Amino acid sequence: MFSYENFKITAYKLLSVVHEQNNPAHRSLPPVEQQLWKNLWKLKTLPKIRHFLLRVLSGAIAVKERLRSRNLGTDTTCKTCGQGPETVCHLLFTCPAAVEACKIAQIPPPRGGFSPNSTFLNLHYLVACTKKRNAELGNFKTFPWILWNLWKSRNSLVFENSRSSDFSCVTKSVEEANIWFQVNNDTCVPSHDIAQPLPLSDHWVRPPMGLLKCNIGSAWDHLWGLIGTGWLLRDRQGTPINHSRRAFSESTSRREADLNSLLWAVESMVNMRLKNVILEASSIELREALLEPHQYPELKSLIERILLLFSRLDSWSLIHVQGSRNRVATAIAVSVITDVRTQSYVATGGPSWLSHTILSEAQAV
Template sequence: MKIKPEISQTDSVVWGLSKNALYTSKSGYALLEIIEEINTPQVESIPPVEKKLWSSLWKTKTTPKLRHFLWRILSGALAVKERLRSRGIQLNVTCSSCNNGVEDIGHVLFHCPVAQEVWALSSIPMPPSGAWSRSVFLNLLHLINCGKRRSQALETGLVFPWILWQIWKARNAFCFEHIRLVPAVVLDKALVEAEVWRELQVPAPQRTSQVVVAQEARKWKKPPSGWVKCNFASSWLDPTSVCGGAWIVRDGYGKAIFHSRRSCPSLPNPVEADLCSLLWTLEDMANLSVDKVIFESSSPYLREAFLLNSSPGINPLINMITQRFHGFSEWYTELVLIESNKVASFIVNSVTRDQRLQSYIGSGGPSWLQTLISQESGSDTS
């Protein structure tokens, strides 16, 4: 009421976002921000329970690949029929495995008869309701909570990512290869993979293991009393030629107990030849019930691939070798000079040099190397 209009002046348009009623670029940008804020719908924040599940999912004790797989499950990013149909691909969404129900993520992983039987065979308890929920979110929340309960066995909380993964792989095998896996086989694959991963993460405390990466001695040395020494070697010429592996086991007196020679088809490089030779050696030692073993090799490739603790994920052979090592109560390995590994080298060279392709395990040492074995045994006076 106190504002007195100037009746004598005509009305005019002015800019209301500046004090002087004149347009400026600064006030223009301010107007655009106000309009965008008004037109943008309010985004609801993630509920605390869902936020906690996402955080727990990325902390799950499993491989990075399986953590990403869990993320895809929760994000709805698995290529099941229902998801493909929602993206415009015209197809029948009925589950191919059971022909009963829509093939969505929850059905494949929890409600399909194959999946239900796998979960029933596992040690993971069902949800409190006695049945899996139609909500994938609630099912994952239950599985993660199972791993946090102290009343549950350790493996119960760790194995569920592998079970989900193997159920998904079984579904793909049926859809694309027409192979139907028995639920017990699916669960067994999951348990084995989970156990291998756990063994690689936590070395068994009761086992003695040591890796010695260099030794200056130029002569073979006897093992300590109560131990045996296993020298092993491989022979590789090129990617098209036959490869060889050999080992010899001697006791604390230098007496040869067993030896072996093996030929195999071509391998792509000398690294794989050395790893295969070591794997065969470990398998043979286990089959012969040999324990408390010093493994000696003169391979420079093993130094890089294994003895310097390269990541086990680099080569599946290293995973298998690691598991075999865990079968011994006490062991360690030594990387020695070629002069300390003559016998094994001579045996394995007979495969590629002399084409002695017959594989065998024999007692004692090779008759044609008895002189060298005796010399090495008698020459060690340390």
């Protein structure tokens, strides 16, 4: 009987035979290299990314240094950074863009740093880290998507002269990884996520064990530039721990208003010495600004302040949800605009005038 597992094994053996035929000098690979090839073939990721990583290991991607060896160009300078020759190791592991991407994704390099010359050592380290227990895992399981998107970003820059930010590369990678693991009924919950896909639910969902959830609301009066911000922090049982309302002035856009709301919420979590928090917001403008910050240079300093505050939390996620899952926080924010409640505060528990909604959401989970 045909089975997908048998097909995968057969395909791997076929790939090994082709590799040996094309590389006579490497017909007898050391056991550790053979094991890495097998591990890459079994890696939990998209098939196209697995094939990409196998090509990376064999040096078969068209970086400038490899093209020059085939007399297809003379300039080997990395266009991404302009600081060194574009080799496979440089582009994916030691280029400042790759280093920054790993930093944002919370993927620590080996103790001595990634090798500038050996893709084998670099991939061996990353694959080995994916086998660690979840407590030690961090975002390592997202590394295939990060390398893939670094390669795609490089190609967009070379062929379309379109440059994307390191932050955008990582957030896109994390989001794609989470979607893949959810669809394949696997577990990959990176400790630091931005703009994850929303779970399929039309009401507030309790956080996992050991985590708190902070819902963030935002409202903006375009005539007066007034921003209304509200957040509500709840535990796993849906019991409100703290809530806040704050007014800001002189905002020129809805996107700026939503970023200020997020800034206030994260700043509050840090000041309250909370370390493990899930944040939820229903702003499309906020999601766009975080996924593509280079599109909004006027908001660069605001986004950088938010990211700096995020770095002070141990474990966090920022999830985009539909409005029905964010009703209480949004109502607090809207009250600043509609009822001119401009007094800012942080208080224990939830707002009394929304107690019925808070209770009904807690009972629904």
